[in-house]
Amino acid sequence: MSTNLKTTHRAASLFYAILAAIFSTGISSAQDLSYDAEYHLGFIKVTAGHADISINIEGDNIFATLNGQSIPWHGRVYAISDTIRASVVGDGRNLAESVITLAGRYSKPKVRQLDSGNYDRSDPGNYQTIYGRGDLSASSETMEAVTITADMLALFKVFRMLDFATMQPDDRLYMPITLPNGDIQHVAITYHGRDTYRDNQTYSVVFEYTYHGQMSNYPVTCQIDQASRLPLMFSADLKIGHIELVLNQ
Numbered sequence: 001m002s003t004n005l006k007t008t009h010r011a012a013s014l015f016y017a018i019l020a021a022i023f024s025t026g027i028s029s030a031q032d033l034s035y036d037a038e039y040h041l042g043f044i045k046v047t048a049g050h051a052d053i054s055i056n057i058e059g060d061n062i063f064a065t066l067n068g069q070s071i072p073w074h075g076r077v078y079a080i081s082d083t084i085r086a087s088v089v090g091d092g093r094n095l096a097e098s099v100i101t102l103a104g105r106y107s108k109p110k111v112r113q114l115d116s117g118n119y120d121r122s123d124p125g126n127y128q129t130i131y132g133r134g135d136l137s138a139s140s141e142t143m144e145a146v147t148i149t150a151d152m153l154a155l156f157k158v159f160r161m162l163d164f165a166t167m168q169p170d171d172r173l174y175m176p177i178t179l180p181n182g183d184i185q186h187v188a189i190t191y192h193g194r195d196t197y198r199d200n201q202t203y204s205v206v207f208e209y210t211y212h213g214q215m216s217n218y219p220v221t222c223q224i225d226q227a228s229r230l231p232l233m234f235s236a237d238l239k240i241g242h243i244e245l246v247l248n249q
Contacts, residue, residue, distance in 0.1 A: 030056040033247070040242040047071065049078075051245070055156045060087040064153040072111045081105045082150040092163030097154050097177040104130035104150035106138050148209050148216050151177070151185070155207070160229050162189070164203050169193040185210045197223040197232050 032054050039048040051068030062084070069079040085100040107127045113119040120126060127134040130147045158175070173189040192204040202223040209216045222234040235244045 030054060035245050035247055038244045038246060040244070048243075055153075057157055057160070060089050062086055062088065062154060062157040064156050066149065066153060075111055076108050077111060077114065079107045079109070080146055080149060081107075082146070082153060084150055084153040086154045086157075088154060088157045088161060090161065092161055093166070093173065095158060095161060095173065095175045097158070097175060099151075099154070099177060099179050102130075102150050102180060104146040105134075106142060106146045107136065144211055144216065145218070148211060148218055151187075151209055155187070158187075158189075159224055159231065162191075162205075164191070164226075167191045185213075188215075192221075194226070195223060200232055201226045202232065 032052065035051050035053070037048045037050070039046050049068060049070040051066060053064065053066050055062065055064045064084055066080070066082040068081075069077050071077075081104070083101070083103040086097055086102075087100070088095055088097045090096055105127050106129075107121070109119045109126065124133070124135045126136060128136040128138040128143060130143060130150060154177070162173070169192055171191045173191075175187050175189065177185045177187065179185065187207055187209045189205055189207040192206060195202045195204040200223075202225055204221065204223055206219055206221050208219040218236070220234050220236050222231045224231045230247070232247050233244055235242065
């Protein structure tokens with residue numbers, strides 16, 4: 001396995017996990033969802049990973065978790081786990097989010113450890129969190145991605161609340177987010193209009209989060225089903241190729 005392919009898959013698997021974290025139905029009871037990540041580069045098309053998401057929305061509040069992992073690649077599985085508890089309020093065009101708790105964890109166990117049953121998830125050497133806990137080697141870019149993934153879970157509720165009926169193409173929502181420590185960040189959501197995806201009538205939007213006061217450089221396009229408000233597909237163009245995350249139906 002070449003180093004370039006290893007790097008490509010690692011970036012792809014991280015990105016699918018980021019995208020997976022934004023999916024939502026906006027309903028008022030717990031629901032489990034399943035998505036696959038597809039990686040495209042020229043004629044190459046592979047399933048890069050999988051994510052399971054659990055959401056629970058009650059009134060203004062949302063509790064959501066994400067557990068995603070790549071396919072085995074060069075002897076490792078790249079994995080991410082996120083949790084958020086937050087509230088989102090507003091009138092559909094002027095929204096604000098307050099984060100109560102936020103957690104994100106990154107790991108990359110060796111396949112042989114998983115197969116043997118000797119992998120200790122609680123060992124600090126096997127993980128890194130968004131708060132710097134754990135001794136696993138992880139780049140700042142990787143942990144930025146994990147942080148943004150956790151942040152994005154609140155969009156499960158936001159997508160349900162957006163007032164698409166009164167929005168025009170190129171309308172932009174810039175939503176403030178108050179973090180547990182009192183810091184403020186934002187997410188920019190741009191509406192691109194009505195669209196069609198796999199015979200479903202959809203709303204097309206692009207969103208991007210700030211990170212430490214600057215845009216994260218993770219702009220994501222999504223197709224949201226008009227009837228259910230369930231995102232059917234998210235995609236982005238990266239240097240390594242095109243990534244899509246598709247709902248299993």
